[in-house]
Amino acid sequence: MGFFDKIKTAFQKTSEKISISIVGKKIDENFAQEIEDALIMADVGVETAMELAKKISNRKFSKETTNLEIKRFLADEICAMTKPYEADFFRADLSHNPEIILIIGVNGNGKTTAIAKIANIFKKLGHNPTLVAADTFRAAATEQLSHWAEKLKVDIFVGKDKSDPAGLVYDALKQLKKNNDMALIDTAGRMQNRNDLLDELEKIKRVIKKIDESAPHKTILVLDGLTGQASHNQVEVFQRRIGVDGIIVAKLDGTAKGGAIISLTQKYKIPIFAIGIGENIDDLKSFRADEYSKAIMGI
Numbered sequence: 483m484g485f486f487d488k489i490k491t492a493f494q495k496t497s498e499k500i501s502i503s504i505v506g507k508k509i510d511e512n513f514a515q516e517i518e519d520a521l522i523m524a525d526v527g528v529e530t531a532m533e534l535a536k537k538i539s540n541r542k543f544s545k546e547t548t549n550l551e552i553k554r555f556l557a558d559e560i561c562a563m564t565k566p567y568e569a570d571f572f573r574a575d576l577s578h579n580p581e582i583i584l585i586i587g588v589n590g591n592g593k594t595t596a597i598a599k600i601a602n603i604f605k606k607l608g609h610n611p612t613l614v615a616a617d618t619f620r621a622a623a624t625e626q627l628s629h630w631a632e633k634l635k636v637d638i639f640v641g642k643d644k645s646d647p648a649g650l651v652y653d654a655l656k657q658l659k660k661n662n663d664m665a666l667i668d669t670a671g672r673m674q675n676r677n678d679l680l681d682e683l684e685k686i687k688r689v690i691k692k693i694d695e696s697a698p699h700k701t702i703l704v705l706d707g708l709t710g711q712a713s714h715n716q717v718e719v720f721q722r723r724i725g726v727d728g729i730i731v732a733k734l735d736g737t738a739k740g741g742a743i744i745s746l747t748q749k750y751k752i753p754i755f756a757i758g759i760g761e762n763i764d765d766l767k768s769f770r771a772d773e774y775s776k777a778i779m780g781i
């Protein structure tokens with residue numbers, strides 16, 4: 483499957499939800515309202531959906547307007563809204579050596595998988611990342627990351643069972659090999675006792691700063707695309723306590739809530755570093771507003 487086809491397939495459930503309000507509908511006074519409802523159902527967010535519906539009303543489409551024209555109109559509007567949040571995360575030239583990247587987020591959102599995918603991309607760009615298994619909370623987490631390191635043939639730093647994550651990160655960064663120009667730090671993400679987690683993350687951040695005051699160079703929050711808008715409150719908490727430079731929305735394949743990226747960007751104004759559209763190692767892509775807006779409109 484081609485690159486764009488894969489993205490289009492990932493967002494198919496979302497585009498079908500929106501399409502119902504357009505295809506075969508009479509363009510009358512109810513038309514904009516129906517589109518607004520469908521957009522809300524696709525997790526676009528009430529405010530944004532209202533804004534888009536208003537644009538549809540103001541545009542005064544004639545009865546002869548085709549479905550495709552309306553979809554194109556909406557796609558263009560969505561593209562303009564989300565374009566400022568594209569990012570150039572995957573670049574061949576790194577500004578720091580080592581580039582220290584901290585991955586945070588709630589348990590099960592897709593952090594560990596995202597790290598493997600990120601390492602794979604940077605390795606292909608000629609870099610030599612090391613993975614840091616700082617999720618010492620679950621034994622399986624280290625195993626999972628080790629499995630990826632082996633598969634990708636990248637270095638990994640593993641501490642002792644149940645060791646202190648901040649201490650582990652410090653040791654890992656102290657012991658980086660000369661040729662490791664990137665460190666990808668995996669962290670634990672417990673949803674309950676969230677304060678413990680955030681305290682621990684703050685501590686990890688302080689330890690990183692002891693090694694390099696300018697680090698972490700990127701702190702990435704991983705969200706679960708299946709949760710849609712419901713995961714947006716996580717942004718607030720992590721942003722306030724830890725700081726977030728960019729977001730990865732994982733598991734967008736198969737969700738009907740793909741519109742949530744629009745509300746996410748409009749509300750928090752944080753760049754989308756990448757989107758996860760499958761469980762395979764290659765299924766992490768840069769967020770591109772034109773591809774995204776076309777995919778969710780099914781064009």
Ligand SMILES: Nc1nc2c(ncn2[C@@H]2O[C@H](COP(=O)(O)OP(=O)(O)O)[C@@H](O)[C@H]2O)c(=O)[nH]1
Pocket residue numbers: 587588589590591592593594595596671704732733734735757758759760761765
């Ligand atoms: N379909 C799909 N599954 C994903 C994606 N990213 C992660 N997963 C799955 O989600 C589950 C949790 O991922 P994991 O990386 O362990 O989450 P973590 O707890 O945040 O580290 C695993 O079963 C992954 O295979 C994605 O983009 N698409």
Ligand SMILES: [Mg+2]
Pocket residue numbers: 593594595617623668669
């Ligand atoms: Mg994990």
